[in-house]
Amino acid sequence: MVEINLWSGLRRFTDGELAIEVEATTIGEALDALIAKHPGLAPVIEAGISVAVDGEITTAGRNIPLRPDSEVYLMRRLKGG
Amino acid sequence: MAKDTVNTEYKLVGTRPNRPDGLDKVTGRARYGADMSMPGMLWGAVVRSPHAHAKIKKIDASKALALDGVKAVVTRDDFPTGLTGEDWNLQENSMAGEVALYDGHAVAAVAATSALLAQQAAELIEVEYEVLPHVIDVDDAIKPDAPAIRPGAADHSVSEGFPPNVVRYIDYGHGDVEAGFEAADLVMEKTYLTEATHQGYIEPHACVGQLGADGKGEMWVCTQGHWFIRYMSSAVLGLDVAQLRVTASEIGGGFGGKTTIFMEPLALALSKKSGGRPVKIVMSRAEVLRATGPTASASMDVKIGMTRDGKMTAGKAVFRMQGGAFPGAPVDMALDCAFAPYDLPAVYHEGFDVLANRPKAAAYRAPGSPMAAFAVESLVDEMCRELGLDPIDVRLKNGAREGTKASYGPTYNRIGLVETLEAAKAHPNYSAPLGPNQGRGVASGFWFNYNGDTAVSMAIAEDGTAQVSVGTPDIGGSRASLAMMVGETLGVPYDKVRVNVVETGALGINEPTHGSRATFATGKAAVVATEQAIAEMCRRAAAEWGIEPEAVEWVDGSAQPAGPNAGKFPPMTIAEIAGKMSTTGGPIAGHYEGFPDGVGVSFGTHVVDVEVDPDTGKTTVLRYLVVQDAGRAIHPAYVEGQYQGGAVQGVGWALNEEYVYGDDGRLQNATFLDYRVPVASDLPMIDTVIVEVPNPGHPYGVRGVGETGIAPPLPAIANAVAAASGQRLRHLPMTPPKVLAAIQAGQDG
Amino acid sequence: MSKIHVSTIVNGDAVEFLADPRETLLDCLRDHLGLTGSKEGCGTGDCGACSVTIDGRLVSSCLVLGVEAAGKTIETIEGMADGAELHPLQRKFIEHAALQCGFCTPGILVAAKALLEENPDPSESEIRYWLAGNLCRCTGYDKIVRAVMDAAAEMRGAA
Numbered sequence: 001m002v003e004i005n006l007w008s009g010l011r012r013f014t015d016g017e018l019a020i021e022v023e024a025t026t027i028g029e030a031l032d033a034l035i036a037k038h039p040g041l042a043p044v045i046e047a048g049i050s051v052a053v054d055g056e057i058t059t060a061g062r063n064i065p066l067r068p069d070s071e072v073y074l075m076r077r078l079k080g081g
Numbered sequence: 082m083a084k085d086t087v088n089t090e091y092k093l094v095g096t097r098p099n100r101p102d103g104l105d106k107v108t109g110r111a112r113y114g115a116d117m118s119m120p121g122m123l124w125g126a127v128v129r130s131p132h133a134h135a136k137i138k139k140i141d142a143s144k145a146l147a148l149d150g151v152k153a154v155v156t157r158d159d160f161p162t163g164l165t166g167e168d169w170n171l172q173e174n175s176m177a178g179e180v181a182l183y184d185g186h187a188v189a190a191v192a193a194t195s196a197l198l199a200q201q202a203a204e205l206i207e208v209e210y211e212v213l214p215h216v217i218d219v220d221d222a223i224k225p226d227a228p229a230i231r232p233g234a235a236d237h238s239v240s241e242g243f244p245p246n247v248v249r250y251i252d253y254g255h256g257d258v259e260a261g262f263e264a265a266d267l268v269m270e271k272t273y274l275t276e277a278t279h280q281g282y283i284e285p286h287a288c289v290g291q292l293g294a295d296g297k298g299e300m301w302v303c304t305q306g307h308w309f310i311r312y313m314s315s316a317v318l319g320l321d322v323a324q325l326r327v328t329a330s331e332i333g334g335g336f337g338g339k340t341t342i343f344m345e346p347l348a349l350a351l352s353k354k355s356g357g358r359p360v361k362i363v364m365s366r367a368e369v370l371r372a373t374g375p376t377a378s379a380s381m382d383v384k385i386g387m388t389r390d391g392k393m394t395a396g397k398a399v400f401r402m403q404g405g406a407f408p409g410a411p412v413d414m415a416l417d418c419a420f421a422p423y424d425l426p427a428v429y430h431e432g433f434d435v436l437a438n439r440p441k442a443a444a445y446r447a448p449g450s451p452m453a454a455f456a457v458e459s460l461v462d463e464m465c466r467e468l469g470l471d472p473i474d475v476r477l478k479n480g481a482r483e484g485t486k487a488s489y490g491p492t493y494n495r496i497g498l499v500e501t502l503e504a505a506k507a508h509p510n511y512s513a514p515l516g517p518n519q520g521r522g523v524a525s526g527f528w529f530n531y532n533g534d535t536a537v538s539m540a541i542a543e544d545g546t547a548q549v550s551v552g553t554p555d556i557g558g559s560r561a562s563l564a565m566m567v568g569e570t571l572g573v574p575y576d577k578v579r580v581n582v583v584e585t586g587a588l589g590i591n592e593p594t595h596g597s598r599a600t601f602a603t604g605k606a607a608v609v610a611t612e613q614a615i616a617e618m619c620r621r622a623a624a625e626w627g628i629e630p631e632a633v634e635w636v637d638g639s640a641q642p643a644g645p646n647a648g649k650f651p652p653m654t655i656a657e658i659a660g661k662m663s664t665t666g667g668p669i670a671g672h673y674e675g676f677p678d679g680v681g682v683s684f685g686t687h688v689v690d691v692e693v694d695p696d697t698g699k700t701t702v703l704r705y706l707v708v709q710d711a712g713r714a715i716h717p718a719y720v721e722g723q724y725q726g727g728a729v730q731g732v733g734w735a736l737n738e739e740y741v742y743g744d745d746g747r748l749q750n751a752t753f754l755d756y757r758v759p760v761a762s763d764l765p766m767i768d769t770v771i772v773e774v775p776n777p778g779h780p781y782g783v784r785g786v787g788e789t790g791i792a793p794p795l796p797a798i799a800n801a802v803a804a805a806s807g808q809r810l811r812h813l814p815m816t817p818p819k820v821l822a823a824i825q826a827g828q829d830g
Numbered sequence: 831m832s833k834i835h836v837s838t839i840v841n842g843d844a845v846e847f848l849a850d851p852r853e854t855l856l857d858c859l860r861d862h863l864g865l866t867g868s869k870e871g872c873g874t875g876d877c878g879a880c881s882v883t884i885d886g887r888l889v890s891s892c893l894v895l896g897v898e899a900a901g902k903t904i905e906t907i908e909g910m911a912d913g914a915e916l917h918p919l920q921r922k923f924i925e926h927a928a929l930q931c932g933f934c935t936p937g938i939l940v941a942a943k944a945l946l947e948e949n950p951d952p953s954e955s956e957i958r959y960w961l962a963g964n965l966c967r968c969t970g971y972d973k974i975v976r977a978v979m980d981a982a983a984e985m986r987g988a989a
Binding site for chain 3: 097099100102103104105106107108109110111112113115116118195196197280281282283284285331332333334335336363365366556557558716718719721722725726727728729730752753754758759760761762763764766767
Binding site: 005007008009043044047052054055056057058059061064071073075076077078079 | 236237238250251252253254255413414417444448487489490491492493494529531532533595596676678679680682778
C-alpha cells in the first residue's frame with residue numbers, strides 16, 4: 001500500500017479524506033485506484049495534474065514506480081513560461 | 082555517476098565559448114519569423130474587434146473580395162465545430178464565434194497579393210456588432226452581479242453559488258493556521274494588486290502557412306515550441322496532426338508568450354481557401370499587445386504570523402486572478418510559489434480563476450510566481466520593519482531547506498535557498514552605503530523548473546564530428562549549452578558538435594522551450610543519446626579488437642581497453658571509428674524519447690538599491706544584485722544573461738509596465754511608447770552571483786535558470802521604495818504619479 | 831496605387847526597386863531587396879530594431895518612406911562586416927554573450943557603430959542614453975553595454 005496525499009480542496013470528493021492508501025506500484029496504478037475508490041476525483045485527474053514523488057514533481061509518467069514508503073502528493077498541473 | 086559535488090574536472094562545462102549561432106545573429110543572416118518568403122506567397126491580415134464584449138451579428142466581406150488581388154476571406158464559419166476543452170478555447174481565441182470577447186479579438190482574416198492590399202481589404206470587411214456589457218478589473222469581475230462572460234466555462238471545482246465569472250477554485254494547505262496566528266506576536270494581513278503585463282518580446286508573431294486541399298500542410302513560424310503549434314493548429318482546424326510539418330524559425334524572444342497559437346491557424350485556413358498558396362501573417366506591435374500574451378492581473382490577500390524574534394508561525398494567501406476571457410490564469414502556480422521559500426508549520430491557500438474581457442493570458446516567465454512573490458515578500462518585509470529585524474536574517478531563520486515540508490505539500494530534496502541568502506548577505510552590495518532618499522530591498526523567489534516531453538537524436542558524421550537534433554528552439558544560447566554537454570560527454574571539442582533545431586517531421590513530440598527546461602530536459606536527453614552512440618562505438622572497437630564490448634571504455638573521445646586484462650590495443654579515436662562505420666555496421670547514432678525525470682527546483686534572492694525623487698515620485702534603480710541557484714551553470718555567461726534579463730523584466734513590471742484600459746474596455750496603450758519596457762538608460766549594471774547546488778537528477782547538475790529571476794524583483798523593488806520613501810506601495814506598477822501621491826498622502830497624514 | 835522607381839546605394843551597391851509610396855524604407859529593404867537583417871519590432875519608431883543609417887545619419891527605417899531613399903546612401907547590418915572580417919562590435923557582441931534571442935541585435939549594432947563614429951570613447955552613461963531607443967527584452971542591457979565599451983576600447987587601441 002502507498003499513501004497518496006491530496007490537496008485539501010479535493011476532500012469534498014473523498015468524504016473528507018486527504019491521505020488515501022491505495023494498492024499501487026506506479027503512479028498510473030495509484031491514480032486508477034484513487035478513481036476507483038472515489039469516482040468524484042476522475043474529472044480532476046483527467047483534467048491534468050502533476051504528481052510529486054519523494055519531492056520530485058512530474059506531470060506525466062504514469063509508469064513512474066512507487067514504493068510503499070514513497071511520499072506522494074497530487075498537485076495542480078504545472079506548466080512553464 | 083551522479084554529479085552531486087561541484088566537479089572542476091570538466092573541459093567544457095563551466096566555460097564561456099562563443100555561441101554557435103553568433104555569427105548569423107550579428108550579421109543579420111539569422112532568419113526569424115517574418116524573414117521567410119515562399120514562391121506564390123500571399124499576405125494575410127486580421128480583422129479585430131474594437132469592442133471589449135460584443136455579439137457579432139453579421140460579417141460582410143463582399144467589398145473586400147471585390148478588390149483585385151484579394152484571394153480569400155475566412156471567418157469562424159470556415160472552422161470545424163464540436164471542439165471541447167482547451168482545443169475549443171484555442172479555436173475560440175484564434176477566431177471569435179458568436180461573441181467577440183475582448184478588444185483585439187480576431188473576427189475575420191483576409192489573404193491578398195501584397196501586405197498593403199491585405200490591410201486595405203481587412204478595412205473593407207464590415208462587421209456589425211451588438212455591444213454587450215464588459216468587465217475588466219479582476220475585483221469587479223468576481224462580483225456576483227458582474228456581466229457573465231461565458232456561462233458554462235467553470236470546471237468541476239466551482240460549486241453552485243459562486244459568482245458567474247469564477248471558472249476555477251483551489252484551496253489547500255496543511256497545519257493549523259489559526260493556532261499559528263495565535264502563537265504569533267505580530268499578525269499582519271494586507272491586500273496587494275498587480276496589473277497585467279506583456280512578455281514584450283521584440284519580435285512580433287509571424288508565420289507563413291501553407292495547406293492544400295489534400296490536408297497536407299507546412300508552416301514556418303517563430304515559436305518556443307513547434308510541436309505545440311502543430312498540435313494546436315491541427316486541433317483547431319480538424320487536421321491530421323502528422324500531415325502538418327512545422328519548422329521553427331529563429332525566435333525573437335518568447336518568455337512564455339510563444340507557447341501557443343494565435344494567427345497560425347488563420348494563415349493555414351486562408352491558404353487552403355486560396356488554393357494552397359502559402360500565406361504570410363505578421364502581427365503589428367499593436368496586434369501583439371491587444372491580442373496576444375499578457376499575463377494575469379492579480380488581487381491578493383496575504384496574512385502572516387511572526388514571533389518577536391522573526392519566526393514565522395503561519396501563512397495564508399487568498400488570490401484572485403483574471404487571465405482574460407478564458408480559464409487559465411496561473412492562480413494555482415502562484416499559490417504554490419507564494420510561501421515556497423519558507424518552512425511554515427501551518428499554511429493555507431485559496432485561489433479564484435476569474436474571467437474578464439481581456440485577451441487570453443499566455444504563460445509569462447515563472448507564471449504566477451512574480452505576483453505571489455510581490456504579495457508575500459512585501460508583507461514579510463513590512464513585518465521585518467515593524468519588528469526591526471534584518472530581512473535576510475528572517476529569511477535564513479525561516480528558509481526552506483532539504484527535508485522541509487514545502488508549502489505546496491511534498492518534502493524538499495537538496496535545494497539552494499539558504500546558499501543564495503548567505504551569498505546575498507556576504508555581497509558588498511548588501512553593505513554599500515546609502516544616501517538620502519535611497520533605500521535597499523531584499524526578496525527571494527522560487528520556480529519549480531520543469532521537464533516535459535522530449536525527443537532528441539544525435540549522430541556521428543563520417544569524420545567523427547557530431548550532430549544533435551533537438552526540438553527546443555534556441556532563445557538564449559541553448560545550442561551552446563547543449564553542444565558543451567554533448568562535447569563533454571563525447572570527449573570532443575565544443576566546435577566539433579553541431580546542434581540543430583529540427584522540424585516536427587524529424588523527431589517525436591517535444592514540448593517547447595518553456596519551464597526552464599531546455600538545458601535541463603533536452604540536455605539530459607542529449608547526454609543519454611550521446612551515451613548510446615558511445616556504447617555503439619565501444620562495440621565497434623571491441624569487434625575490431627576481438628574482445629567483449631564490456632572490456633572497452635570510452636576516454637577522452639577514444640575507445641580503449643578497460644584494463645590490462647582486456648588486451649593491449651592503442652586507443653581507437655572517434656574519427657577512426659566513424660571513418661569506417663559504413664563497413665562495421667552502418668550509421669552510429671543515439672536517441673532519447675521520454676519525459677526526463679530528476680527536475681530540481683530553484684530559488685533566488687535579489688538585493689536592490691533605489692533612489693526615490695521626493696519631488697516627482699520617480700524611482701531610479703541604483704544597484705541590482707541577483708543571486709540564484711543554477712544547480713550547475715553549463716555556460717555561465719548565458720546563465721548570467723538569464724538572471725539579468727529576468728531581473729530587468731521584473732523591474733519593468735514593478736515600475737512601469739501595465740495594461741491600461743479605458744471605460745470602454747479598450748486597451749489604451751498598445752504601443753511601445755505607451756507600454757514602456759525598461760530601456761538601457763533606466764538601468765545600472767546587473768550584478769550576478771551564480772550559486773551552484775548541483776541537482777542530483779541531471780548528469781551535469783542542471784536545475785534550469787530561465788524563470789526564477791523574474792519573481793524577486795517586484796517585491797525587492799517595492800521593499801526598496803518603502804525604505805527610500807517611507808511609503809509602502811501595494812499596487813504595481815509603482816509609477817511616479819502613484820509614488821508621489823503616496824509620499825504626499827504620507828506627509829499629509 | 832502606382833509604384834515609384836527608386837535608385838539608391840545600399841551597403842555600397844547601386845540598387846533599384848519599385849516602391850509603393852506607402853511602403854517604408856524598412857519594407858523596401860526587407861521585401862524588395864531581400865535585406866531582412868533589419869527587423870520590425872514596432873513600426874512606430876519606438877524599438878530601434880530597424881535602425882539603419884542614411885547618408886551616415888542613424889534612423890529608424892520604419893519611419894522613413896522607401897521613396898525617400900532615392901539618391902541616398904544606406905547602410906544596414908548586412909554591410910557592417912568587411913567581407914569575412916567582422917566589425918569589432920560584432921565580434922565583441924559574440925564574445926560578451928551580448929545577445930540572447932538576437933532579434934534586436936542588428937539594430938543595436940548599427941546604432942552602436944553610429945555612436946562610436948561620433949564618440950570613440952563613450953562613458954557607460956553615454957552608451958546607455960544613446961541606446962535608449964533600442965529595446966532589448968532578453969539581456970537587461972548589461973552585457974550589451976559592456977560589449978560596446980570593450981569594442982570602443984579595442985578600436986581606440988587599434989586606431
